[in-house]
Amino acid sequence: MEGNVLEECVLELFRIGVVKFGSFTLKSGMQSPVYFDLRIIISFPKLLETVAQLMWEKRPGTDYQLVCGVAYTGIPIATVISNKQDVPMVIRRKETKGYGTKKMVEGIYEKNQECLMIEDVIVSGSSVYETVETLVELGLEVKDAVVFLDREQGGASNLTALGINIIPVITLTELMEILLKHGRVNQDTYNSVKEFVASHNDTSIVTKAKISCKNGIKVTDRKDQTFESRISTTNHPLSRRLFKIMLRKKTNLCVAADVATSQQLLSLADQLGPHICLLKTHVDLMSDFTLDTTQELKELAEKHNFLLFEDRKFGDIGNTVAKQYSGGAHKVVEWAHLVTAHALPGPGVIEGLASAAQDQERGCVLVSQMSSVGALTSNEYVNGCSRLAENHTYFVVGFVSQSSVSGDSRFILFTPGVQLEKSVDGLGQQYVTPRAAVLERGADIIIVGRGITQASDPVATAITYKHQAFSAYEERVAGGTS
Ligand code: 5BU
Numbered sequence: 001m002e003g004n005v006l007e008e009c010v011l012e013l014f015r016i017g018v019v020k021f022g023s024f025t026l027k028s029g030m031q032s033p034v035y036f037d038l039r040i041i042i043s044f045p046k047l048l049e050t051v052a053q054l055m056w057e058k059r060p061g062t063d064y065q066l067v068c069g070v071a072y073t074g075i076p077i078a079t080v081i082s083n084k085q086d087v088p089m090v091i092r093r094k095e096t097k098g099y100g101t102k103k104m105v106e107g108i109y110e111k112n113q114e115c116l117m118i119e120d121v122i123v124s125g126s127s128v129y130e131t132v133e134t135l136v137e138l139g140l141e142v143k144d145a146v147v148f149l150d151r152e153q154g155g156a157s158n159l160t161a162l163g164i165n166i167i168p169v170i171t172l173t174e175l176m177e178i179l180l181k182h183g184r185v186n187q188d189t190y191n192s193v194k195e196f197v198a199s200h201n202d203t204s205i206v207t208k209a210k211i212s213c214k215n216g217i218k219v220t221d222r223k224d225q226t227f228e229s230r231i232s233t234t235n236h237p238l239s240r241r242l243f244k245i246m247l248r249k250k251t252n253l254c255v256a257a258d259v260a261t262s263q264q265l266l267s268l269a270d271q272l273g274p275h276i277c278l279l280k281t282h283v284d285l286m287s288d289f290t291l292d293t294t295q296e297l298k299e300l301a302e303k304h305n306f307l308l309f310e311d312r313k314f315g316d317i318g319n320t321v322a323k324q325y326s327g328g329a330h331k332v333v334e335w336a337h338l339v340t341a342h343a344l345p346g347p348g349v350i351e352g353l354a355s356a357a358q359d360q361e362r363g364c365v366l367v368s369q370m371s372s373v374g375a376l377t378s379n380e381y382v383n384g385c386s387r388l389a390e391n392h393t394y395f396v397v398g399f400v401s402q403s404s405v406s407g408d409s410r411f412i413l414f415t416p417g418v419q420l421e422k423s424v425d426g427l428g429q430q431y432v433t434p435r436a437a438v439l440e441r442g443a444d445i446i447i448v449g450r451g452i453t454q455a456s457d458p459v460a461t462a463i464t465y466k467h468q469a470f471s472a473y474e475e476r477v478a479g480g481t482s
Contacts, residue, residue: 006170009050010178016044019179021189025380026123030200030387034172034193036149038073038120051169052080055146058167059116066090066107066115066140070131073120077148081118090115092131104134111139119147122166124203125155132164149175154203162205172197204407222409223442226477234410238307238337238363239397242412245277245305246445252438252473253466254278254309254414256449262286262293268453269297273304275462278338280309280447283330294335307337313367315342318352326356333357340365340400343385350388354395368399371417373428404442415443419451420464434465438472445469 013019017040024035041048055077068090069078075091082089090107109115115135119128132142143165150156150168159166176193179185222230227243234240246252255276257268265286269279279301283289301308310332314321321341326333333356341349341364353364368385369377382405389396389411398412399405405413415438419431431451437443446469448462455461 005050006054007178007182009047009054010170010175011182011184012044012047012050013038013041014179014184016040016047019175021185021193030123030153030203030383032200033189033196036121036151036172038148041073042076048076049080049084051148052077052084054169055118055148056081056085058146058169060144060165060167061114061116063114064116064144065113066109068092068115068117068131068135068142070117070119070127074118077120078118087116090135092134105138109138109140112141114141114143117142117145117164119145121149121151122147122155122159122168123151123153124205125159125164125166126205128155128159128164128166129162129205152197152201154201158203158205219409221407222411222413222444223404223407223476225409227444227473230409235393236363236395236397236410237361239410239412242277242307242397242445245307246470249274249277249305250470251275251277251466252443252445252469253462254280254445254447255452255462256280256282256311256416256447257453258282258285258449259453260286262288262290265289266293266296266300268458269300270304271459272452272462273300273306275459275466276304276306278307278309278445280311280449281336282311283332284312289330291331291334294331298335308335309338309340309365310336311340313340313342314349314353314364315344316349317345318348318355320352321345321349322352322356325353333360333362337361338363338365338397340367342367343381343388347388347392350392350395354392357395363395363397365397365412365414366399368405369402370400371402371415371430373424373430398444400447401443402441412444413442414445414447415441416447416449418443418446418448418465418469420468425450434468435472438469439476443469444473 018036018038020035021033024032026032041051064087067078067082067087069075071094078089090105090109092105117128117132122128128145135142145164146167148169150171152172156166176190180190227246231240231243253276255272257265257279259265297308312332314324332339341353343366350364366385366389368382385399386406393410398414400414402415417429417431418434418437420433422433423431434446437446448465452458452462452465
């Protein structure tokens, strides 16, 4: 009986346009060939009632004192359940109100009441988790969550690992089987969704307590792990080298040596070498930069134990960046351990650079966010960068960012726009302090240019930055940010 009701419900949902096929960007930035938009169900009250009933029948417990729908689509479903089953409801706001009682949760509740969560669709499970986190903080008991559709992308196992029992009415595979059986989709569409599910099932959740959960396994967030422990989790040899340099020299300072002549560059590299883990260059700012300069630079990098980082921001198709990287006047691949790249072109830019690097120990840092006013790096772009990096860990070392764009401890976060005082320059550059970069923005390495290069005593100033940034890192891993 229930089987038929479910099949009819799925066919009806398909008829009204809840299930869509094509190319869709999910909240996480992931591209999906199928999209399930249950929001429109509020325009079909009878169908909404059926969905609510099917979900209620799946509840594993018997005495819930509350139901809570996850915003937004979970809310109308929970409302119908609350009304039909006579179980009071609560709502968790997405944002705290800036006025009135500033409550996060609306409705009347008491500590220790058991609450059933209601959600329409889960991908990673993060929306369910965020809601549960708030309710649990207020003293409610939340163990069970009924979802209408489990997209089978890791959400159920992530939530299970975090102690939430997740019960779907239907999985994406089961839904596709019903649509195929009734001729609503063809075999090709069915296959493409199946392939998508099989290759996109490793989503993750990061909790407020900074525990992240990936593939159903709990892992500690990048920011809370020591460089020492990250040596063994990263699989890039340059990341391992960088962690070791930072620990040995007690510095997470990268100097941006934006100077006009080779002589100035080499002199800065020699003076500041003992205090830095990386030297970042824009060699196209120099008129006299030759391959002889690179030879001397490499020797200084050896002498003082730092790596070389050319901030070229490669951003073209794979074939072009491969030639720009290995050829031209600067032959960047021959001397720079790391380079920056824009993620705009997609995977080709990384694959192009990696092909030019051949078997030399080289890596790239993706520009995920920029420090300048009005940067166009949207959340979608940032998430896209993270996925590109995850799929290319053999070459991507980390991100240039202004916030903690990744909790993945394999990646190193580099933050430019750092000076001793919060300020701006005349051309849109925005500065935060070394402490704020490391503790608030999640930087592993701070990048400092003019704050050091234009100081009256660059060496003494570099030492100040080094101490501030490294002690902020030590404070962070000791638990100072929570
Ligand atoms: P500054 O002198 O500390 O403002 O220099 C910052 C350096 O970092 C400079 O070389 C920039 O090109 C570079 N940079 C940046 O400032 N902001 C960004 O978002 C990126 C790079 Br990506």
